[in-house]
Amino acid sequence: MNPLLQAPQGAGGLPPFADVRAAHFAPAFEAAMAAHRAELDAIAGQTEAPSFANTAAALDRSGRQLARIEMLFHTLNASLSTPDLQAVQRDMAAPLAAHASWVAMHQGVFQRLDQLLQRIDSLGLDGEQRRLLERLHLEAVRSGARLAPQARERYAAIMQRLAELNTQFAQNVMADEAGYQLLLRSEAELAGLPDFVRAVMRQAAAERGMPDGSHLVTLSRSHIVPFLSFSARRDLREAAWRAWVGRGEQDGPTDNREIAREILTLRNEQARLHGHASFADYQLVDTMAQTKDNVQRLLKRVWDAALSATEREREAVQAAALAHGVVDRIEAWDWRFYAEKVRQARYALDEAQLKPYFPLEAMVAAVFDCAQRLFGLRFERRSDWPVYHPDVVAYEVSDADGRHRAVFLHDNFARLGKRSGAWMNALAWARSEGGEQTPIILNTNNFAKGAPGSPTLLSLDDVRTLFHEFGHGLHGMLSETRYERLSGTQVLRDFVELPSQLMEHWIADPAVMQKHARHWQTGEPIPAELIRRIKDAELFNQGYETVRYTASALVDLAIHALEEEEAPDITTFERDTLARLGAPADCGMNHRLAHFQHLFVGDSYAAGYYVYLWAEVLDCDAFEAFKEAGDLFHAPTAASLRRHILASGNSVEPGAAFRAFRGRDPQIEPMLRGRGLIPA
Numbered sequence: 132m133n134p135l136l137q138a139p140q141g142a143g144g145l146p147p148f149a150d151v152r153a154a155h156f157a158p159a160f161e162a163a164m165a166a167h168r169a170e171l172d173a174i175a176g177q178t179e180a181p182s183f184a185n186t187a188a189a190l191d192r193s194g195r196q197l198a199r200i201e202m203l204f205h206t207l208n209a210s211l212s213t214p215d216l217q218a219v220q221r222d223m224a225a226p227l228a229a230h231a232s233w234v235a236m237h238q239g240v241f242q243r244l245d246q247l248l249q250r251i252d253s254l255g256l257d258g259e260q261r262r263l264l265e266r267l268h269l270e271a272v273r274s275g276a277r278l279a280p281q282a283r284e285r286y287a288a289i290m291q292r293l294a295e296l297n298t299q300f301a302q303n304v305m306a307d308e309a310g311y312q313l314l315l316r317s318e319a320e321l322a323g324l325p326d327f328v329r330a331v332m333r334q335a336a337a338e339r340g341m342p343d344g345s346h347l348v349t350l351s352r353s354h355i356v357p358f359l360s361f362s363a364r365r366d367l368r369e370a371a372w373r374a375w376v377g378r379g380e381q382d383g384p385t386d387n388r389e390i391a392r393e394i395l396t397l398r399n400e401q402a403r404l405h406g407h408a409s410f411a412d413y414q415l416v417d418t419m420a421q422t423k424d425n426v427q428r429l430l431k432r433v434w435d436a437a438l439s440a441t442e443r444e445r446e447a448v449q450a451a452a453l454a455h456g457v458v459d460r461i462e463a464w465d466w467r468f469y470a471e472k473v474r475q476a477r478y479a480l481d482e483a484q485l486k487p488y489f490p491l492e493a494m495v496a497a498v499f500d501c502a503q504r505l506f507g508l509r510f511e512r513r514s515d516w517p518v519y520h521p522d523v524v525a526y527e528v529s530d531a532d533g534r535h536r537a538v539f540l541h542d543n544f545a546r547l548g549k550r551s552g553a554w555m556n557a558l559a560w561a562r563s564e565g566g567e568q569t570p571i572i573l574n575t576n577n578f579a580k581g582a583p584g585s586p587t588l589l590s591l592d593d594v595r596t597l598f599h600e601f602g603h604g605l606h607g608m609l610s611e612t613r614y615e616r617l618s619g620t621q622v623l624r625d626f627v628e629l630p631s632q633l634m635e636h637w638i639a640d641p642a643v644m645q646k647h648a649r650h651w652q653t654g655e656p657i658p659a660e661l662i663r664r665i666k667d668a669e670l671f672n673q674g675y676e677t678v679r680y681t682a683s684a685l686v687d688l689a690i691h692a693l694e695e696e697e698a699p700d701i702t703t704f705e706r707d708t709l710a711r712l713g714a715p716a717d718c719g720m721n722h723r724l725a726h727f728q729h730l731f732v733g734d735s736y737a738a739g740y741y742v743y744l745w746a747e748v749l750d751c752d753a754f755e756a757f758k759e760a761g762d763l764f765h766a767p768t769a770a771s772l773r774r775h776i777l778a779s780g781n782s783v784e785p786g787a788a789f790r791a792f793r794g795r796d797p798q799i800e801p802m803l804r805g806r807g808l809i810p811a
């Protein structure tokens with residue numbers, strides 16, 4: 132029997148990880164797709180006239196087995212990837228995309244939805260039911276259900292090809308990352324690296340079976356950023372930086388340039404089939420922002436302010452370089468290194484001094500404590516529950532009244548075969564209709580594991596990431612929608628980062644930090660004076676960080692706003708766009724197009740990298756509500772946040788959800804102040 136086709140019977144409702152083999156997936160996908168097809172044909176073939184219950188609610192119940200298998204597959208393939216799973220991914224990308232198109236464009240089903248929508252006001256629906264019907268209809272239309280037969284066929288072919296290209300793009304980036312190794316062979320090559328960075332690099336070498344005492348730099352962000360910040364060897368920094376920004380752009384089998392170009396060309400055709408001039412237009416219609424102009428206006432305001440901030444920062448960074456004997460202009464691989472020198476000189480603050488206060492376990496306890504004080508949640512570690520890797524920790528989550536609320540899996544360490552970055556995903560979404568289901572939520576991070584016998588110490592950046600992903604996690608765990616498709620983080624894409632970014636504000640609070648950030652050896656809380664210096668130092672180099680992010684967001688928007696049928700060469704386009712924007716070469720971008728996985732591994736962040744900034748407007752303004760209440764754990768404000776933002780999923784239009792919480796539309800000023808881009 133195929134374990135993937137059984138209802139989950141393991142402890143906590145978790146999948147039987149130990150029994151699952153790569154070979155189980157293809158037949159399970161086939162069987163689940165067949166079952167889904169039968170469900171849809173049955174909905175369409177009913178003799179009864181369409182009703183909300185026999186059509187919209189029935190659709191929400193359909194395809195659950197397939198969704199469950201897909202969620203498990205994506206989890207394993209991202210976190211425990213093997214050549215066998217990657218082969219399944221390549222083989223199944225097109226059939227799964229074809230199935231998704233067939234489902235979305237099912238004419239019998241769509242006609243019933245369409246008839247229902249015509250008379251939506253006479254159906255006696257409540258708010259959530261109305262929202263479900265509207266979303267199902269809109270998503271079908273946006274997937275091509277209303278196109279003429281020939282156009283539908285072409286549309287499905289485009290979707291299939293895109294799915295293959297998305298998969299290749301991701302696998303190429305992973306291959307470029309796995310293929311790179313910078314081995315540091317001598318004290319001279321380790322120059323400048325503090326002990327905690329060396330420990331991480333020894334650990335990476337040991338994991339790959341290299342001789343004792345070897346130090347390895349990989350292209351994991353948790354290696355590259357510290358290496359660029361601390362290595363005194365300019366030549367090695369340059370080599371590492373070039374490898375990092377060159378991912379996806381190496382001649383040979385992992386080259387993503389033509390793949391990205393084909394994706395962009397197909398997306399333009401997809402948009403034109405819908406009657407839009409560009410993919411950005413098509414994408415943005417179904418967002419809070421709605422139009423390119425609205426996005427452009429926000430990005431431009433931030434871009435201009437950030438550019439002037441980098442001018443002041445550059446003076447300081449260049450002066451530090453000069454003081455260290457670098458007479459020529461600083462390059463992109465120099466900025467972090469000399470910025471770190473400025474930080475140390477100006478604020479007497481360095482990463483090495485901070486990390487002992489941020490052991491992973493204490494920071495996990497901190498985030499759980501915040502969830503308890505805000506929402507009454509309790510997290511109990513369950514070592515007896517199945518997990519897919521020994522590093523993964525399972526928790527049973529209970530509500531204030533003791534009722535089971537969710538299962539939470541925490542997968543924190545970088546390892547071979549795990550995608551870089553950090554993310555939240557679900558193995559099951561919460562719902563109450565059609566069989567109650569509590570959610571199973573994962574948070575994945577890529578922290579560098581401490582050497583055997585010593586704790587894992589996080590950077591401040593890592594701590595923020597931990598809180599960020601946990602915010603997404605809360606969005607999944609606290610969901611109280613009746614319908615599964617409206618549950619958790621399945622919201623509009625420029626709303627989805629609100630809960631995650633909001634959560635970062637709590638660990639930035641001095642009282643929360645003092646309570647939880649204790650030196651792992653002495654147990655001393657982090658000194659108040661050190662926190663003050665962190666706050667001061669935080670605003671330094673915000674121009675640099677903001678420029679890197681906004682450059683990527685502006686390039687994303689620009690390339691998806693093109694109206695030409697044929698996409699241009701991405702490298703040339705990127706260079707020209709950055710030149711037109713006056714982007715400083717010594718800052719670089721968060722992601723260059725050739726490895727920009729947000730854009731080219733699926734389309735949810737395509738013409739959508741701006742969403743972090745959009746959501747930052749929302750989260751900074753939402754956090755103001757707690758400040759105005761004079762208590763970061765103010766119970767009525769937390770209850771309102773839970774009810775209107777975290778529990779409601781996509782059952783309420785996001786603008787209305789925000790207004791219900793805040794009593795008005797969001798204001799931009801708290802975000803600009805938070806980044807130091809306008810005076811506090």
Ligand SMILES: [Zn+2]
Binds near residue numbers: 599
């Ligand atoms: Zn996020």
